[in-house]
Amino acid sequence: MLTDIEIAQKCEKKPIFEIAKIAGVDDKYLEPYGKYKAKVDYALLKEGRKKGKLILVTAITPTPAGEGKTTTSIGLADGLRKIGKNTIAALREPSLGPVFGIKGGAAGGGYAQVVPMEDINLHFTGDFHAITTANNLLCALLDNSIQQGNPLGIDNRKIVIKRCLDMNDRQLRFVVDGLGGKANGTPREDGFDITVATEMMAIFCLATSINDLKERIGRMVVAYTYDDKPVTAKDLHAVGAMTALLKDAIKPNLVQTLEGTPCFVHGGPFANIAHGCNSVTATNMAMSLADYTVTEAGFGADLGAEKFLDIKCRLAGLKPDCVVMVATVRALKMHGGLKKTELGNENLEALEKGLPNLLRHIDNIVSVYKLPCVVAINRFPTDTDAEIELVERKCKELGVNVKLSTVWADGGNGGIELAKEVVRLCDEPNNFSFSYELDASIEEKLEQIVKKIYHGSGVVLTPTAKKQAAKLEELGFGKLPICVAKTQYSFSDDQNKLGAPDNFEVTVRNIKVSAGAGFIVALTGEIMTMPGLPKVPAANNIDVDEDGNISGLF
Numbered sequence: 001m002l003t004d005i006e007i008a009q010k011c012e013k014k015p016i017f018e019i020a021k022i023a024g025v026d027d028k029y030l031e032p033y034g035k036y037k038a039k040v041d042y043a044l045l046k047e048g049r050k051k052g053k054l055i056l057v058t059a060i061t062p063t064p065a066g067e068g069k070t071t072t073s074i075g076l077a078d079g080l081r082k083i084g085k086n087t088i089a090a091l092r093e094p095s096l097g098p099v100f101g102i103k104g105g106a107a108g109g110g111y112a113q114v115v116p117m118e119d120i121n122l123h124f125t126g127d128f129h130a131i132t133t134a135n136n137l138l139c140a141l142l143d144n145s146i147q148q149g150n151p152l153g154i155d156n157r158k159i160v161i162k163r164c165l166d167m168n169d170r171q172l173r174f175v176v177d178g179l180g181g182k183a184n185g186t187p188r189e190d191g192f193d194i195t196v197a198t199e200m201m202a203i204f205c206l207a208t209s210i211n212d213l214k215e216r217i218g219r220m221v222v223a224y225t226y227d228d229k230p231v232t233a234k235d236l237h238a239v240g241a242m243t244a245l246l247k248d249a250i251k252p253n254l255v256q257t258l259e260g261t262p263c264f265v266h267g268g269p270f271a272n273i274a275h276g277c278n279s280v281t282a283t284n285m286a287m288s289l290a291d292y293t294v295t296e297a298g299f300g301a302d303l304g305a306e307k308f309l310d311i312k313c314r315l316a317g318l319k320p321d322c323v324v325m326v327a328t329v330r331a332l333k334m335h336g337g338l339k340k341t342e343l344g345n346e347n348l349e350a351l352e353k354g355l356p357n358l359l360r361h362i363d364n365i366v367s368v369y370k371l372p373c374v375v376a377i378n379r380f381p382t383d384t385d386a387e388i389e390l391v392e393r394k395c396k397e398l399g400v401n402v403k404l405s406t407v408w409a410d411g412g413n414g415g416i417e418l419a420k421e422v423v424r425l426c427d428e429p430n431n432f433s434f435s436y437e438l439d440a441s442i443e444e445k446l447e448q449i450v451k452k453i454y455h456g457s458g459v460v461l462t463p464t465a466k467k468q469a470a471k472l473e474e475l476g477f478g479k480l481p482i483c484v485a486k487t488q489y490s491f492s493d494d495q496n497k498l499g500a501p502d503n504f505e506v507t508v509r510n511i512k513v514s515a516g517a518g519f520i521v522a523l524t525g526e527i528m529t530m531p532g533l534p535k536v537p538a539a540n541n542i543d544v545d546e547d548g549n550i551s552g553l554f
Contacts, residue, residue, distance in 0.1 A: 036115065040254050057069055072405055090266070091106065095128070174190075266282035271307060485524060
C-alpha cells in the first residue's frame with residue numbers, strides 16, 4: 001500500500017495558473033512561488049463579489065485511532081466539484097512542530113490530499129517564518145527599550161510576550177536570559193511559545209487587510225509598567241517594521257487537491273491553545289470566488305468549532321450554512337473504553353458507550369449554535385454494517401443524517417453522497433447564534449462555555465485568575481470573546497475523562513488578553529504553549545535521496 005507522500009508524488013499536478021483559472025483568479029492577482037503554488041493578492045477582495053455558502057468541517061473528540069477531519073474536508077471539496085458545484089477549500093497551514101513530532105501534517109491523506117504536500121508540510125511560502133520573525137522583532141524591541149534606559153517604565157517582572165519558534169522544544173519553555181553582564185541585556189525569567197500558539201499568529205489569521213493588521217499589531221499588550229499600565233507594540237514603535245515583515249505573508253496561498261480542486265492554505269493556529277482556524281482573508285477570498293467554501297476547525301468541536309463560531313465568525317461577520325461532524329467507529333469505540341489494539345473486531349457495546357461523545361457534539365451544533373449538521377463516518381474496512389447502523393440510528397434520533405465517507409481510498413468519488421447532503425443542508429435556513437453574549441463578564445462567559453459546550457457543572461478560577469480577570473475588566477477588555485486553552489482529548493480539562501463526562505468543573509489557572517487578536521485567553525489544566533517531542537519523533541523517519549526526493553513524511 002502506498003504511503004501518503006508516495007500517492008502525492010505520483011500525482012500529475014496542474015500548473016498553478018490553471019488552478020487559478022479554475023478558481024476564477026485573474027493573473028494580475030497571482031504571485032507564483034514555483035510551478036504549483038502561488039500567493040493571491042488580497043486586492044482581489046476589493047472587487048466586492050457576492051459570497052457563496054460556507055461549510056465548516058469539525059469532528060468528535062480526537063483519539064489515537066484518528067478521525068480524518070482534513071482528509072474529509074478535501075474529499076468533500078472534491079466531491080462537491082464532482083456533482084458540478086463551484087467549490088474551493090480553505091485550510092490551515094501545518095506547523096513544523098507536529099510535522100516532526102507525532103501528529104503529522106495537515107495536507108490530508110490517501111487520495112484526498114492537497115499538493116505539493118512536501119512543500120505545504122515544510123517551509124511552504126515562508127508564512128510561519130515571517131510570523132515568527134515579526135513576533136521576535138517585537139520581543140527584541142521590548143528588551144532593547146528596557147536596556148536603553150526604560151523610558152516606558154516597563155516592569156521586568158510583568159512582560160507577557162514570549163519569543164517563539166515553529167518547533168516542539170520543551171527545553172525552551174522556561175529559560176533565564178540576558179545573562180553575561182550589563183552589555184548583554186537585563187537578566188530575567190523568560191520562555192518560548194510555539195509560533196502557532198502566539199498572538200501574532202492569531203492576529204495574522206483574523207486580520208482582514210494591511211490596515212487592519214497594523215491596527216491589531218498596535219494593540220498587542222506586551223508588558224505592564226510599574227504602575228500596572230499596559231504597554232503595547234504601538235508604544236514601542238514596532239508596528240511599521242512588523243507589518244513590513246508580514247506584507248507578503250498575509251496574502252493567501254493557492255494550491256490544489258490531487259483532483260485539481262483549488263484550495264487556499266493559509267495560517268495555522270492550534271485549536272487547543274489558540275483559535276484553530278485558517279485566515280479570515282483566505283476564507284473571505286474563497287467565499288468570494290466559489291459557490292461553496294469548505295473549511296475546517298482544529299481538534300474536536302468543543303475546541304475548534306466553538307472558537308470558529310464564537311470568535312472567528314463573530315469577529316469576521318461570517319455565518320456558516322452547514323456543519324459536517326467527522327467521526328470514526330474506531331474512535332467512538334475508544335471513547336467506549338477499548339484500547340487501540342482492540343478496535344478491529346465488532347463491539348456494539350463499546351460503540352454504544354462511546355456514542356455519547358458524538359451525540360453531544362452534534363447537540364451542541366444543532367441546539368446551541370442552531371446550525372444544520374451531517375455526520376460523516378470516515379469508514380474503515382473493519383467497520384461492520386451493524387456498527388454503522390447503530391451510529392445512524394442514534395444520530396437520526398437527533399434529526400441528523402449520517403453519510404459514509406471513503407475519500408481516503410476513493411478521493412472525490414468517496415465524498416459524493418456527503419456532498420449531496422451538504423448541498424441540501426446549505427439550502428435550509430438557519431438561525432445561527434453564539435453560545436454566549438459579549439456583554440457578560442469574563443467569568444460568566446467562561447461559565448456558559450463550560451456548561452453549554454463542555455456540559456460541565458461550572459468553572460473555577462484560581463485566585464490568580466480571578467485577579468487577572470478583574471484587572472482586564474478594569475482595563476476595558478471585559479467585553480471580548482473567550483479563547484479557552486484546554487486539552488483536546490476530553491470535553492473536560494482532564495485528558496483522561498473520555499466519552500461524554502459530566503459533573504466536572506473546569507479550573508482556569510491563568511487569564512490574559514490578546515488585545516490585538518481581540519479575545520481573552522483562559523488557560524486550563526496542564527496545557528502548554530510550547531509542546532515537546534515524543535519518545536520517537538516523526539523526524540527520525542524522514543530522509544532525502546540524492547535527487548532531493550523526500551521520504552518518510554507520512
